Amino acid sequence: MKKIYIVTSILLSTVLVSCKKDFLERPPLNQVSEATFWKNANDVYLAVNGVYNQLPGDDMVYDDAAADNAHAQYPWENSATDVSSGNVNAALKAGWDFTAIGRANYFLDNADKVTAIDKTLLERYKAEVRFIRANAYFWLICKFGDVPLSTKTVELGRENIPRTPKAEVLKFVIDELDAIAKILPQSYAGGKPNEKGRITKGAALALKARAHLYDGQWQQAADAASQVMTLGYSLFKVTAEDALNAKDDYSAWVDFANADDEKKFRLGLRSYEALFHQVNEGNVEVILDRQRIPQQDANALNTLLPSADLGGWGSIAPTQELVNSYPSYKTGDLITPPTPAQRAAWYKAKDPAFKNEYKNRDPRFYASILFDGNPWNAIEDGYAFKWTEGAGNTALTGYSVRKMVDPKIYRDQMENHANNILIRYAEVLLTYAEAKNELTGPDGSVYDALDQIRTRAGMPVVDRTKYASQATLRELIRNERRVELAIEGQRYMDIRRWKIAPQVMKSIFSISDALKPIQVRTWTDKLYLMPIPQDQIDLSKGVLKQNSGY
Numbered sequence: 001m002k003k004i005y006i007v008t009s010i011l012l013s014t015v016l017v018s019c020k021k022d023f024l025e026r027p028p029l030n031q032v033s034e035a036t037f038w039k040n041a042n043d044v045y046l047a048v049n050g051v052y053n054q055l056p057g058d059d060m061v062y063d064d065a066a067a068d069n070a071h072a073q074y075p076w077e078n079s080a081t082d083v084s085s086g087n088v089n090a091a092l093k094a095g096w097d098f099t100a101i102g103r104a105n106y107f108l109d110n111a112d113k114v115t116a117i118d119k120t121l122l123e124r125y126k127a128e129v130r131f132i133r134a135n136a137y138f139w140l141i142c143k144f145g146d147v148p149l150s151t152k153t154v155e156l157g158r159e160n161i162p163r164t165p166k167a168e169v170l171k172f173v174i175d176e177l178d179a180i181a182k183i184l185p186q187s188y189a190g191g192k193p194n195e196k197g198r199i200t201k202g203a204a205l206a207l208k209a210r211a212h213l214y215d216g217q218w219q220q221a222a223d224a225a226s227q228v229m230t231l232g233y234s235l236f237k238v239t240a241e242d243a244l245n246a247k248d249d250y251s252a253w254v255d256f257a258n259a260d261d262e263k264k265f266r267l268g269l270r271s272y273e274a275l276f277h278q279v280n281e282g283n284v285e286v287i288l289d290r291q292r293i294p295q296q297d298a299n300a301l302n303t304l305l306p307s308a309d310l311g312g313w314g315s316i317a318p319t320q321e322l323v324n325s326y327p328s329y330k331t332g333d334l335i336t337p338p339t340p341a342q343r344a345a346w347y348k349a350k351d352p353a354f355k356n357e358y359k360n361r362d363p364r365f366y367a368s369i370l371f372d373g374n375p376w377n378a379i380e381d382g383y384a385f386k387w388t389e390g391a392g393n394t395a396l397t398g399y400s401v402r403k404m405v406d407p408k409i410y411r412d413q414m415e416n417h418a419n420n421i422l423i424r425y426a427e428v429l430l431t432y433a434e435a436k437n438e439l440t441g442p443d444g445s446v447y448d449a450l451d452q453i454r455t456r457a458g459m460p461v462v463d464r465t466k467y468a469s470q471a472t473l474r475e476l477i478r479n480e481r482r483v484e485l486a487i488e489g490q491r492y493m494d495i496r497r498w499k500i501a502p503q504v505m506k507s508i509f510s511i512s513d514a515l516k517p518i519q520v521r522t523w524t525d526k527l528y529l530m531p532i533p534q535d536q537i538d539l540s541k542g543v544l545k546q547n548s549g550y
Contacts, residue, residue: 038110041117045193047107048125051132054100055290056139057420058299060489061316061404066094067491068504069322069482071519073396074315077304083530084505086522090534090550095143097136104133105153121193127180128199131207134176138211141166141173142493145529145547160543163532170215177208186231196282197419202231203288206423209431214497218435225432228287233425235456236275236285238267244407245270247377250366253359254329265329265363268458273367276404278418285426289419298415305401305487306370308393309386310379310410316487317395318369319508325482326365332460334479335361340514347398347512363458364483368403379407389512396518398511403487426453427490430481437477441470450477453484496528526550 037043065072066080075081079094088094107129111122133151140147149164149172181204188194209224245266256262274280281289292299306312324337337357338346346354358371366374370385377383387398395401409416429449436446442464451461467473478498482491495501502525507517526549537544 038113039116040114041121044111044114044117044122044125047111048129051100051103051107051129052291054103054132054136055288056135056422056489057290058301058304060420060422061301061304061401061487063489063492064487065316067495067501068319068506069486069491070401071317071319071395071397071508072315073317073518074313077315081519083527084521085519086505086524086527088527088531088550090531090537090546092531093533094530095139096530096533096536098140100136101133101150102154104129104136105151108133108151109153123183124185125193127183130176130180131184131199131204134173134180135207137169138173138207141169142214143530144532148544160540162543163545170211173211174208177204177211180204181208197289197291199288202228202233203423205231206287206428209428209435210423213431213435214493216438216497218438221435222432222439225428225435228425228428229432233287233428234284235271235425235452236280236283237271237456238274241266241270242378244378247381248375250375252355252373253361253366255360265458268456269363269367272364272457273403275424276418276421277406278409278416281419285424286419286421287425287428288423289421292417292419294417295415298417299420300416301404301418302406302409302416305403305405306410307388307395307400308391309388310405312400312405313393314395314400316401317397318399318401318487319397320399320511321504321506321508322482322486323365323369323371323399325479326362326369327459327479327483329360329362329459332454332463333466340509344512344514362483364486368401368486370400370402372398374402376402376407379405379410387511389510396510397508401487421488426456426484429453430477430484434474434477434481437470437473442468442473446473446477450480453480457484501527524549 038047059078061070062072062078062080064070065078066083072078072080072084079092082088082092083094108126111126111129114122137147137149145166146163147166147169148161149169150161154161181201184199184201184204186201188196188198188200190196205224205228209221209228212218212221212224250256250262250265254262254265256265275283275285303312304315307314320337320340324335327334335357337343343354343357345351355373358365358373370376372385372387374385375383376385385400387400388394389398404418406416406418409418429452433446433449436443436449447462447464454461462473462476467476478494481494485491495504502523505521505523505527507520509515509517526547529547531550532544532546537546
């Protein structure tokens with residue numbers, strides 16, 4: 001399948017990339033003559049592809065590290081280290097970036113100059129770009145609240161645009177998504193200019209569902225998710241293991257009832273982990289992904305996530321609280337973990353009891369978290385993770401991330417060019433389940449949405465008796481969302497919109513020490529929103545006003 005090839009030519013660099021990242025990202029209009037561009041359909045094709053590279057990419061994993069799912073140990077890589085510690089001030093740029101909006105506005109201001117193009121195609125191109133702009137505005141209001149709303153190119157010297165109320169920007173985003181959903185196709189046949197991977201109707205509706213969910217608009221979120229659920233997406237599944245995966249011995253970790261039970265567990269694990277691998281990109285679960293050009297545009301996940309024993313940096317490590325959230329494979333319920341002190345004592349004494357915590361857990365745990373002893377022959381013959389405390393480029397918590405690391409790429413000693421999945425069908429099912437439960441409480445459709453996700457993972461279906469009330473099912477849905485979407489960038493907003501951040505943003509420790517934190521974390525309510533960078537306030541000559549508390 002052909003991908004969208006993101007343009008990096010000198011021409012598009014000068015047309016679509018601003019000279020510096022400042023307020024609303026003004027394109028350098030003086031560098032390309034308007035008389036030599038915007039002449040034909042290919043110019044429009046190249047320009048819209050140039051906007052596509054402003055979709056988020058592998059940096060999404062840091063949003064989990066800015067929350068309670070993970071620890072980012074290198075503050076120079078991303079703002080997540082400072083955000084999670086509570087060390088946030090107006091010198092921090094925690095996502096204040098208008099590059100995508102500036103590029104989109106410039107495209108939309110100029111695309112109609114081209115007359116030698118099919119009008120239906122042009123409108124579709126414009127809808128794709130409008131989606132990218134809407135997505136950028138959505139994430140800005142999530143992190144900053146009120147932001148300047150501009151749908152036209154900002155000219156040099158006119159940066160003093162005040163912040164628009166969040167509710168107005170959200171309405172703009174939703175109205176845009178409604179409009180473009182009527183223009184965008186459900187799928188693409190392939191070939192220029194209909195490459196698979198372009199933005200679809202499903203992406204517009206799924207982002208709309210997410211926006212409504214985050215804002216607590218339950219009926220609208222459920223309705224939008226329901227629309228996506230009719231478009232033919234499904235959860236990715238495998239039906240067999242390959243030879244390398246079959247070598248993994250899980251008998252020390254799971255008490256299988258019989259051969260069928262083991263097969264269910266193993267296929268659940270493989271289905272979940274393989275949906276992120278390069279060989280399966282564009283699968284039936286993917287609604288939107290950030291395309292990567294083979295051999296040119298690598299993602300960094302095979303470097304950021306593993307520790308040094310696999311050539312990685314250990315940049316992002318799972319927290320113990322994320323580990324604790326993976327339920328029992330046997331019952332589907334949360335486990336009772338040992339106390340941090342007991343865990344550390346067992347670890348230091350090399351007591352066999354230390355390993356009991358990792359037995360009989362959700363298959364997604366084994367697919368997502370590298371813990372001491374987790375086997376992974378697909379990445380290296382005979383490999384089992386062993387944490388080396390204090391080693392360079394090693395995660396500090398005692399765990400490393402396995403999810404989204406591509407073992408074939410590691411074995412082939414190549415860069416990882418797997419697309420970054422931004423929206424997938426499992427999220428839509430979780431959105432529907434949460435919104436519907438908040439509206440009316442448990443019903444068959446809520447249980448069915450959850451059961452689809454759990455069954456794909458090899459887990460038991462939801463116990464209708466135990467989770468019969470809105471309150472109990474709410475807690476299960478929230479935990480299911482945490483486990484299913486771990487390290488995919490959703491947790492940052494989840495703990496804020498649920499107002500649980502003050503309870504969960506606690507200092508974190510390694511498995512070996514229950515007294516000395518590897519990161520001290522503090523929470524104050526100003527952290528529900530990030531600060532406007534002071535240099536942007538200065539650039540606006542004080543028109544931009546700071547968020548409360550900074």
